[in-house]
Amino acid sequence: MHTTIYVISDLHLGGAPAADGSRGFQIFPAKTQGMLAAFIDRLPTPSVDHDCRLVIAGDIVDFLAEPPFEAFSADPAVARQKLQSIFAHTAPVWDALRRFVKDRGGALTLMLGNHDIELSLPGPRQCLLDRLGPGRIDFIYDNEACAYGRVLIEHGNRFDAWNAVPHGALRRVRSQLSRRLPVAPAFPALPGSRLVVDVMNPLKADYPFIDLLKPEDAGALPIAAALGAVGVRDVWQFFGQFRRQWAVDYDEATGEPADQTLISAGSDIDQRMFDLAEDLAAGGAAGQVSALGDALKGAANAVQEHVRAARRAALYKALRGQLSVHRNAFAIDKEQGTYLVPARRSAAAGFEVIVYGHTHLAKRVGLGDGDTPLPVYLNTGTWADLMRVPDEVWEPDEAIGRDALERFVDDLERSKLDRWRRAVPTYARIDLDGDAVLAADVHFAADDAPISTEGLMRHLSAESSHA
Numbered sequence: 048m049h050t051t052i053y054v055i056s057d058l059h060l061g062g063a064p065a066a067d068g069s070r071g072f073q074i075f076p077a078k079t080q081g082m083l084a085a086f087i088d089r090l091p092t093p094s095v096d097h098d099c100r101l102v103i104a105g106d107i108v109d110f111l112a113e114p115p116f117e118a119f120s121a122d123p124a125v126a127r128q129k130l131q132s133i134f135a136h137t138a139p140v141w142d143a144l145r146r147f148v149k150d151r152g153g154a155l156t157l158m159l160g161n162h163d164i165e166l167s168l169p170g171p172r173q174c175l176l177d178r179l180g181p182g183r184i185d186f187i188y189d190n191e192a193c194a195y196g197r198v199l200i201e202h203g204n205r206f207d208a209w210n211a212v213p214h215g216a217l218r219r220v221r222s223q224l225s226r227r228l229p230v231a232p233a234f235p236a237l238p239g240s241r242l243v244v245d246v247m248n249p250l251k252a253d254y255p256f257i258d259l260l261k262p263e264d265a266g267a268l269p270i271a272a273a274l275g276a277v278g279v280r281d282v283w284q285f286f287g288q289f290r291r292q293w294a295v296d297y298d299e300a301t302g303e304p305a306d307q308t309l310i311s312a313g314s315d316i317d318q319r320m321f322d323l324a325e326d327l328a329a330g331g332a333a334g335q336v337s338a339l340g341d342a343l344k345g346a347a348n349a350v351q352e353h354v355r356a357a358r359r360a361a362l363y364k365a366l367r368g369q370l371s372v373h374r375n376a377f378a379i380d381k382e383q384g385t386y387l388v389p390a391r392r393s394a395a396a397g398f399e400v401i402v403y404g405h406t407h408l409a410k411r412v413g414l415g416d417g418d419t420p421l422p423v424y425l426n427t428g429t430w431a432d433l434m435r436v437p438d439e440v441w442e443p444d445e446a447i448g449r450d451a452l453e454r455f456v457d458d459l460e461r462s463k464l465d466r467w468r469r470a471v472p473t474y475a476r477i478d479l480d481g482d483a484v485l486a487a488d489v490h491f492a493a494d495d496a497p498i499s500t501e502g503l504m505r506h507l508s509a510e511s512s513h514a
């Protein structure tokens with residue numbers, strides 16, 4: 048029996064379009080919805096000797112983009128309403144999934160991420176299944192990974208200290224909710240979600256690019272501080288408390304991400320990013336920035352010229368402070384240790400293909416000795432929009448870098464985001480004969496070509512098709 052498994056992730060479906068028809072809180076605009084629906088309709092129809100499975104490996108929808116904005120929608124009725132609103136704004140995708148499952152007999156596996164944990168609550172979960180079925184549908188939560196023979200698939204957030212879900216706590220919430228009993232203690236919002244709702248969302252009116260910075264971790268702190276965000280210190284403190292209080296709740300069976308070699312809690316990078324953020328919020332010209340943080344909540348674009356200049360200087364410092372993180376973002380064969388270390392551990396346990404999402408950056412990294420195609424680590428990338436900072440910003444020559452940044456920020460402030468913002472949808476495809484892996488790679492959805500760094504740069508810099 049042949050099986051082809053397609054894996055996509057990080058759709059972040061949700062958010063209402065703005066009143067003027069622009070994207071508003073959507074990072075998955077209508078055009079990409081059409082592409083995704085076409086992709087799903089193109090998937091092979093299963094036959095007696097060839098099965099076809101689609102796995103959507105987390106961050107399917109984005110509850111953080113739905114008003115009223117909160118880091119976790121604890122009230123299941125509210126979560127349900129948000130899900131209905133998401134269905135209404137992204138109907139072509141759900142219609143295509145339903146055709147695949149119900150009309151064509153395709154197998155669909157849904158996995159929980161970190162922006163869609165409310166999907167696991169009893170009410171929303173039933174809503175989701177009703178929208179898609181009947182048919183062969185699995186919904187995987189409670190921190191289980193998906194294993195198909197020697198293929199391991201997971202969202203990848205459990206290795207990210209800002210966005211790992213305390214699944215033990217989430218399971219207790221569900222157990223209470225299913226009996227309509229009061230939930231105590233309340234489910235703790237994730238630090239990454241607090242960062243989105245408390246720090247980044249208020250910046251969106253003036254700096255719509257802010258929600259393209261993924262995943263939400265310490266790297267966003269200096270940028271937010273540079274843009275005059277309030278609440279950076281609060282979120283940092285919350286992060287520290289959260290780690291101490293909930294570390295035991297990540298994986299009840301093995302305690303795995305409590306293992307400091309796997310999860311990057313309190314790492315040097317986190318501390319350095321926070322220090323830089325503090326520095327930017329307190330120091331010199333940028334000091335005026337925070338003092339005027341309230342301007343952000345008032346009329347959009349009411350930011351004065353001298354504040355704007357201060358913010359640019361601070362933003363330049365913030366971006367330059369993250370050079371090492373950004374440099375390899377679009378190199379498809381370079382992945383952070385945060386994800387490679389656990390992927391290697393899974394390879395050592397016998398898996399030949401390890402697939403994560405979450406980072407929004409498509410990758411293919413060989414885990415074997417030499418050039419053997421297996422074992423391999425794949426990252427599915429994202430169908431949500433990506434933002435590329437122009438290369439010149441990283442130039443060793445500061446004058447060139449500053450100049451490039453000036454132009455970049457000009458565009459961002461004028462909401463000419465289209466020049467820097469692209470959807471470059473990707474998917475992983477794994478072909479199996481029984482348990483034997485015949486092929487495993489990540490492809491561009493636009494032309495089905497295997498990903499390459501050159502191809503990715505070409506897609507990112509292509510003339511905007513959004514405009």
Ligand SMILES: [Mn+2]
Nearest residue numbers: 106160161405
């Ligand atoms: Mn995620």
